[in-house]
Amino acid sequence: MARIFWVEDQSHWIDKFKQVLEESAFDGSANELSIFKFAEAAQQKIALTDECKRPDIALLDARINGRDEGGLSVFNALMRKWPDLPVLFLSEHSGTELEKVALEHHALDFISKHQRNVDEVLCWRIKAALRQRDVRQTASGAEKDRVLASGDLRIDIDNWEAYWKGRKLMNPANAKRPLAPTPRKILRCLVERSPRPVTTNQIAEHLGLDPDTYAHATYRQHVKTLRTAIDRADGGNGVFLQQCQNGFGIATCREDGAYCWKRCSYSESK
Amino acid sequence: MARIFWVEDQSHWIDKFKQVLEESAFDGSANELSIFKFAEAAQQKIALTDECKRPDIALLDARINGRDEGGLSVFNALMRKWPDLPVLFLSEHSGTELEKVALEHHALDFISKHQRNVDEVLCWRIKAALRQRDVRQTASGAEKDRVLASGDLRIDIDNWEAYWKGRKLMNPANAKRPLAPTPRKILRCLVERSPRPVTTNQIAEHLGLDPDTYAHATYRQHVKTLRTAIDRADGGNGVFLQQCQNGFGIATCREDGAYCWKRCSYSESK
DNA sequence: GCCGCTGTTCACAAGTTTTTCACGGCGCTT
DNA sequence: AAGCGCCGTGAAAAACTTGTGAACAGCGGC
Numbered sequence: 001m002a003r004i005f006w007v008e009d010q011s012h013w014i015d016k017f018k019q020v021l022e023e024s025a026f027d028g029s030a031n032e033l034s035i036f037k038f039a040e041a042a043q044q045k046i047a048l049t050d051e052c053k054r055p056d057i058a059l060l061d062a063r064i065n066g067r068d069e070g071g072l073s074v075f076n077a078l079m080r081k082w083p084d085l086p087v088l089f090l091s092e093h094s095g096t097e098l099e100k101v102a103l104e105h106h107a108l109d110f111i112s113k114h115q116r117n118v119d120e121v122l123c124w125r126i127k128a129a130l131r132q133r134d135v136r137q138t139a140s141g142a143e144k145d146r147v148l149a150s151g152d153l154r155i156d157i158d159n160w161e162a163y164w165k166g167r168k169l170m171n172p173a174n175a176k177r178p179l180a181p182t183p184r185k186i187l188r189c190l191v192e193r194s195p196r197p198v199t200t201n202q203i204a205e206h207l208g209l210d211p212d213t214y215a216h217a218t219y220r221q222h223v224k225t226l227r228t229a230i231d232r233a234d235g236g237n238g239v240f241l242q243q244c245q246n247g248f249g250i251a252t253c254r255e256d257g258a259y260c261w262k263r264c265s266y267s268e269s270k
Numbered sequence: 271m272a273r274i275f276w277v278e279d280q281s282h283w284i285d286k287f288k289q290v291l292e293e294s295a296f297d298g299s300a301n302e303l304s305i306f307k308f309a310e311a312a313q314q315k316i317a318l319t320d321e322c323k324r325p326d327i328a329l330l331d332a333r334i335n336g337r338d339e340g341g342l343s344v345f346n347a348l349m350r351k352w353p354d355l356p357v358l359f360l361s362e363h364s365g366t367e368l369e370k371v372a373l374e375h376h377a378l379d380f381i382s383k384h385q386r387n388v389d390e391v392l393c394w395r396i397k398a399a400l401r402q403r404d405v406r407q408t409a410s411g412a413e414k415d416r417v418l419a420s421g422d423l424r425i426d427i428d429n430w431e432a433y434w435k436g437r438k439l440m441n442p443a444n445a446k447r448p449l450a451p452t453p454r455k456i457l458r459c460l461v462e463r464s465p466r467p468v469t470t471n472q473i474a475e476h477l478g479l480d481p482d483t484y485a486h487a488t489y490r491q492h493v494k495t496l497r498t499a500i501d502r503a504d505g506g507n508g509v510f511l512q513q514c515q516n517g518f519g520i521a522t523c524r525e526d527g528a529y530c531w532k533r534c535s536y537s538e539s540k
Numbered sequence: 541g542c543c544g545c546t547g548t549t550c551a552c553a554a555g556t557t558t559t560t561c562a563c564g565g566c567g568c569t570t
Numbered sequence: 571a572a573g574c575g576c577c578g579t580g581a582a583a584a585a586c587t588t589g590t591g592a593a594c595a596g597c598g599g600c
Contacts, residue, residue: 094386095385095388095390095391096387099391100390100394103394103397104394106398106401109379115382116364116366117366120365120370121365121369124369124370125373128376128377171545174544181546215548215549217549218547218548220587220589221549221589224590239350243350254451254556254587260429441556441557443557444556447556450556452558453557486576488560491560494579522577524576
């Protein structure tokens with residue numbers, strides 16, 4: 001369920017979008033809408049909202065109750081409280097100074113109400129914004145404790161399974177078996193420290209082994225396993241391996257023989 | 271200067287936007303446009319482009335040469351090579367399936383060509399996209415990452431990467447690879463001691479090497495590497511090298527065989 | 541004991557990085 | 571003007587890293 005914070009002063013627009021916003025499954029279930037028809041009411045709500053009830057996304061009409069600054073004032077209040085909240089403006093006045101100012105103030109998007117197929121466009125953009133947020137913050141609120149996510153990768157801390165684009169990472173040596181424990185631990189360690197590099201010694205420590213005996217060759221071997229496993233889950237066409245060479249994914253740092261998880265977020269076409 | 275990678279098959283759109291794209295000061299100076307009228311040409315260029323010439327942003331027509339998948343195929347190629355490159359679609363077909371698919375594939379934006387004031391809107395959105403990239407780069411783990419900055423140079427202490435005007439410093443010997451470790455360490459040392467000169471012995475000490483065996487010739491060689499690396503990131507036109515001769519950047523201290531980082535911010539305001 | 545699995549080690553080729561060498565140029569001194 | 575020392579440079583040698591396949595050891599189940 002996504003919490004949507006929505007400011008819109010004109011009833012007919014509310015009527016037009018309400019249903020589609022409530023029912024679109026942005027993340028699998030119906031959404032919780034908070035609608036405000038006045039900037040002041042919205043401001044007050046922002047001030048009073050607990051962190052645990054924070055919205056996932058905000059939609060603002062740029063012009064509220066006839067005042068151009070209405071949307072911007074709410075926007076600023078939102079930004080002060082939740083600097084990384086994705087905010088989309090929704091306005092009849094695209095292509096004007098209003099849009100320029102909104103974008104300059106780091107609004108995520110500015111959607112024209114007058115366009116073909118607006119309600120669908122709106123949903124697509126909300127979905128994109130939410131996904132971008134997920135990618136940016138490594139973990140999404142609800143699952144925070146049990147899931148570690150970074151781009152297309154998802155590690156379930158409880159049962160120690162890892163997924164790439166929803167596909168479970170398997171053992172390259174035997175596609176029917178899950179990824180072996182040590183590589184999984186290494187992957188977790190890499191993701192947790194990202195974007196910082198992880199040296200052989202740190203891995204040894206993390207695995208509870210003696211850093212003096214834990215050879216770098218072993219680490220390299222596990223990294224190889226991981227890279228191939230992800231590549232297999234990715235389609236097995238070597239795209240991921242190539243990305244590793246370009247410094248994304250499990251990148252080589254050439255510094256103390258360290259590797260580094262660099263999130264690469266994009267989805268392969270279907 | 272921003273490097274813009276632009277795919278557009280219709281000349282009249284090129285004519286319409288070319289000037290404004292070239293001249294808008296997204297980051298203080300004129301831009302470098304690479305325009306492609308065919309998907310294939312664009313693909314080829316992507317494959318052949320060195321890391322140091324990587325574009326800052328891409329603009330794609332969604333429908334190229336009559337094929338819906340044209341834009342998307344270029345998009346995928348771009349993403350494979352540079353997963354974090356901001357890509358904006360620019361299309362006559364907003365509100366259609368094309369827009370949906372593009373947004374689902376993590377395109378940053380999808381701009382309708384048919385709207386009031388398109389050229390300005392386009393610029394605003396490009397500016398917003400570039401700023402977002404900068405923010406992401408500087409703020410990825412903002413609190414935790416220690417960053418050393420001096421003028422246009424930024425050294426990320428944690429993951430050991432260095433940027434000049436937002437572009438990553440690459441290895442001059444092989445533009446696809448990052449700057450080698452030793453030059454990076456030397457650069458850091460120079461910047462940290464700036465504006466005091468750093469002698470060969472100090473470098474040897476900093477690198478944990480025996481000052482007696484560490485030859486000055488080696489130091490000179492690394493300095494050369496650094497200067498070329500920065501120059502490449504600067505556009506590769508020798509301007510930075512010139513500045514070094516004039517005593518800015520990595521200056522030579524005639525006195526005692528030392529080099530010295532002299533901050534030079536000749537890039538105008540932002 | 542035998543089997544299958546995992547984690548570790550070794551050896552080696554390919555590729556990178558660092559160091560060395562040789563030379564031309566510049567400025568200063570003799 | 572010749573000599574000297576030092577800087578910048580290109581190329582080549584030397585040293586090191588990384589990725590990889592194959593072999594080996596340990597372990598638990600049967």
